[in-house]
Amino acid sequence: MHPAPSVIIFTTFSGLGFGLLFWLGIDPTPPTGWVAFVFWLIAYAMAVGGLLSSTFHLGRPERFLKAFSQWRSSWLSREGIAAVTTLVAMGLYGLGLVFYGTAWQPLGALGALGALATVFTTSMIYTQMKTIPRWNMNLTPAMFMSYALAGGALLKGNIEMAIPLLAIAGVVQVFTWVMGDKAFENSGTTMATATGLGSIGSVRAFEPPHTGTNYLMREFIHVVGRKHSQKLRIIGVALGIVIPVVLLLLPIGHLIALIAVASHIAGVLASRWLFFAEAEHVVGLYYGKR
Amino acid sequence: MTTLPNLTQKKLGLVIDLDTCVGCHACVISCKGWNTENYGAPLSDQNAYGADNSGTFLNRVHSFEVQPTGDEAAAQLIHFPKSCLHCEDAPCVTVCPTGASYKREEDGIVLVNEQDCIGCGLCAWACPYGARELDQAEGVMKKCTLCVDRIYNENLEEVDRIPSCVRTCPSGARHFGDLGDENSDVSKLVAERGGMDLMPEQGTKPVNKYLPPRPKDELPEFDVLAPFLEPVAQEAKGFLGWLDKTLEKL
Numbered sequence: 001m002h003p004a005p006s007v008i009i010f011t012t013f014s015g016l017g018f019g020l021l022f023w024l025g026i027d028p029t030p031p032t033g034w035v036a037f038v039f040w041l042i043a044y045a046m047a048v049g050g051l052l053s054s055t056f057h058l059g060r061p062e063r064f065l066k067a068f069s070q071w072r073s074s075w076l077s078r079e080g081i082a083a084v085t086t087l088v089a090m091g092l093y094g095l096g097l098v099f100y101g102t103a104w105q106p107l108g109a110l111g112a113l114g115a116l117a118t119v120f121t122t123s124m125i126y127t128q129m130k131t132i133p134r135w136n137m138n139l140t141p142a143m144f145m146s147y148a149l150a151g152g153a154l155l156k157g158n159i160e161m162a163i164p165l166l167a168i169a170g171v172v173q174v175f176t177w178v179m180g181d182k183a184f185e186n187s188g189t190t191m192a193t194a195t196g197l198g199s200i201g202s203v204r205a206f207e208p209p210h211t212g213t214n215y216l217m218r219e220f221i222h223v224v225g226r227k228h229s230q231k232l233r234i235i236g237v238a239l240g241i242v243i244p245v246v247l248l249l250l251p252i253g254h255l256i257a258l259i260a261v262a263s264h265i266a267g268v269l270a271s272r273w274l275f276f277a278e279a280e281h282v283v284g285l286y287y288g289k290r
Numbered sequence: 291m292t293t294l295p296n297l298t299q300k301k302l303g304l305v306i307d308l309d310t311c312v313g314c315h316a317c318v319i320s321c322k323g324w325n326t327e328n329y330g331a332p333l334s335d336q337n338a339y340g341a342d343n344s345g346t347f348l349n350r351v352h353s354f355e356v357q358p359t360g361d362e363a364a365a366q367l368i369h370f371p372k373s374c375l376h377c378e379d380a381p382c383v384t385v386c387p388t389g390a391s392y393k394r395e396e397d398g399i400v401l402v403n404e405q406d407c408i409g410c411g412l413c414a415w416a417c418p419y420g421a422r423e424l425d426q427a428e429g430v431m432k433k434c435t436l437c438v439d440r441i442y443n444e445n446l447e448e449v450d451r452i453p454s455c456v457r458t459c460p461s462g463a464r465h466f467g468d469l470g471d472e473n474s475d476v477s478k479l480v481a482e483r484g485g486m487d488l489m490p491e492q493g494t495k496p497v498n499k500y501l502p503p504r505p506k507d508e509l510p511e512f513d514v515l516a517p518f519l520e521p522v523a524q525e526a527k528g529f530l531g532w533l534d535k536t537l538e539k540l
Contacts, residue, residue: 059409059429209350283420
């Protein structure tokens with residue numbers, strides 16, 4: 001798959017933002033006043049910024065309102081509804097905390113639930129794709145959820161939760177890669193089934209339909225991005241998981257926390273790049289490519 | 291709603307004969323010609339006369355080489371036209387967030403209402419066959435309409451009320467009809483020739499069927515005396531014979 005910056009930024013930052021909103025929503029002693037204002041600013045900058053970034057890959061972004069209509073069948077539509085519900089609920093909850101110093105707990109609980117639902121629905125957009133075997137497994141939502149919860153706890157400064165959750169996210173991420181590497185073979189889709197010609201003999205792509213490239217090849221066949229995948233996996237886990245955990249075990253200050261957060265974001269960005277770049281769409285088989 | 295109809299009254303679709311397709315790409319051109327000036331937005335080209343040109347097509351012809359296994363049979367070249375298969379269980383329809391993609395209850399044709407399309411591209415991701423392409427000029431998804439603006443069009447001669455690709459094909463490799471009616475010509479053809487689904491494991495239940503190439507016949511021995519004739523000398527003689535022996539000794 002083409003690792004478009006808009007979707008990498010979207011999944012990384014909206015995951016972190018909604019993760020932070022979850023922890024803010026369930027906090028029994030939430031911050032108030034200016035401290036609450038800063039927390040909400042960070043969470044909304046990431047969540048809304050990520051969502052806005054995702055609109056850059058739309059061909060007709062001005063019609064985005066229509067995307068809220070098909071919640072009965074479409075995960076993308078469900079995601080939109082979950083995101084807006086969460087942002088409204090948590091916005092009102094934040095309003096109470098910042099300006100009135102009161103916690104309207106039911107709104108916080110609704111927002112926290114909505115934040116989880118938003119990350120889950122985002123992950124299901126990818127998980128539902130049978131055409132992309134690497135994504136089409138239960139580990140994909142587990143990976144998105146564990147990153148969002150760990151990153152959110154890290155941003156919230158909830159150290160005792162952040163350390164184990166980061167470790168869990170790291171384990172889930174490694175399993176996702178190990179299982180993902182076998183997913184295409186296990187899917188059973190080959191050039192033989194794609195062309196139906198396998199009963200005659202071994203099939204080879206002889207000539208593509210055209211001399212140039214096309215939308216399908218640009219979108220679905222992206223070989224360059226996978227070149228350094230092993231190195232990027234190590235970088236992703238080191239920056240995203242190992243360094244933040246080590247820093248959190250040190251006596252913590254604001255500067256160290258900031259470095260831990262920056263390292264985590266860089267690591268998640270590297271992992272998300274691989275999430276798209278390594279994903280192989282079955283349509284590549286018609287071009288003799290993966 | 292972008293949910294799929296439980297049952298469609300008809301299953302209109304194409305049957306493509308891989309045995310007779312000669313790979314001339316006439317269907318590609320006629321498809322682009324008809325559809326760029328009829329249903330919906332035109333099929334744009336980018337940098338059409340430059341070095342890296344590309345454009346939107348609803349039908350593309352691949353060519354595959356198949357090497358039969360087991361014996362020393364010659365490789366076969368098979369031309370392979372590919373367009374929307376109008377699947378019964380179309381994954382492209384259910385992923386659509388706006389309701390722009392839909393499958394018609396009356397005839398099973400999968401269409402895009404371009405006024406509702408936000409160009410998110412998710413339906414193209416969900417299609418295993420590469421049947422949908424996002425038009426780069428219009429920002430909306432384009433796909434085969436089974437020439438819905440021809441097949442019911444009473445302004446056209448009756449002979450023309452079939453998809454443009456079928457009307458154009460010079461080798462008779464493309465057939466159009468109702469695959470839900472087991473007595474239709476296309477259904478009989480599929481039954482007779484062992485018509486197949488592409489990527490059946492994806493669970494899309496395609497309506498369009500592909501007829502596999504017929505088995506190659508073998509050249510019969512045309513001279514009854516041939517087996518009794520003296521075999522052609524296998525041993526090299528003269529200069530080549532000397533060279534063969536000398537090289538053998540080295």
